Amino acid sequence: MADGSAVPPYGPARVRRARRKPRKKALRYVAWGALGLVIAGGGGTAYAWQHLNGNIQGTDVNAALGKNRPGEQHNGSMNILLLGSDSRAGTHGQYGRGVEGARADTAMVLHVDKTHKKASVVSIPRDTMVERPQCATGHGGTAPAAHQAMFNSSYQVGGPACTVKTVEKMSGVRMDHYLEVDFKGFQKLIDELGGVDITTHKAINDPNSGLSLKAGQHTLKGKQALELVRTRHGVGDGSDLGRIQLQxxxxKALIHRADTVDPLSDPGKAYDLADTATKTVSADSGLASTDKLLGLGKDLKGISPDHTNMVTMPVTYDTQDSGRVLPLEKASHQVWSALRHDRPIPEAATHGSVADRTDSPVSAGA
Known part of the structure; x- marks a missing residue:
């Protein structure tokens, strides 16, 4: 790619090449980690949050996007774009050397239904080829629209506002908010939560991520949790699509763990969780305050993992480049239409997708 984006494997040939030349990959799907902290803190009292506003970074996305957007929903449902960039600030190269310009290696659309009792999560593979719209840059300039651009380049050229704009263009679904999290916060929050319980249905060994787990029940602390969500080799076809299943x-395991935390029983821990959450999270200006995040946490507290449907946007391999995927237009339309109309995503919508071909080797809970 002209933008210098890394090319992860998808097809078998690309998998073989990757094994000959292993590369550390950026963290995916850490955004829910911040949301897990928000949920955990949502059961606490405001005194643990009221002094922490200065920790939160906010971006006025609405001003950057203007008025040419999908219409707002007025039925009580909510859409949040969860982002995790590959910026490695503060990690001292521990998870791979930094790159020039961060990319949105994580993108999930969280749809909360009008009852706030059920949720759908749609993962967008970072290497999906999309029509990227014209976007404002952070220096007062404009990034031109691009035909068949890699999805995660939207963050690189225009930050979170451009990623929101790209998602809205491809889905026709308006994003009410966005949340973003960093590397350091993910590992710390898992440690502060006391670890997360998972069950592996077979042994997983990935020398690239450092993960080595036998089949069975595990409580993952921060370091192992980070290794798990970075693992690609040894699961599925060795591609990012297999890693999405792990993540x-x-x-789901993180949501379950966060739901068991009672901040009222330990005010000190409640404050530590809130401090980590607010230092970890970047958000749109509509969420960039402790009061707003506390309110979101309370709204989401009642959504259990059993009432959270997670899918990957239907895709197929790009025949022109096995390191890229293309949206399955008809199936993707079904997914996005369900979110627009606040309905469950039809199971049949993902059946033809290459992301739906194998079972996950990991499940939530021990």
């Missing part, structure tokens, strides 16, 4: 299973 989605981990997300």
């Amino acid at each position: 989605q299973a981990f997300i």
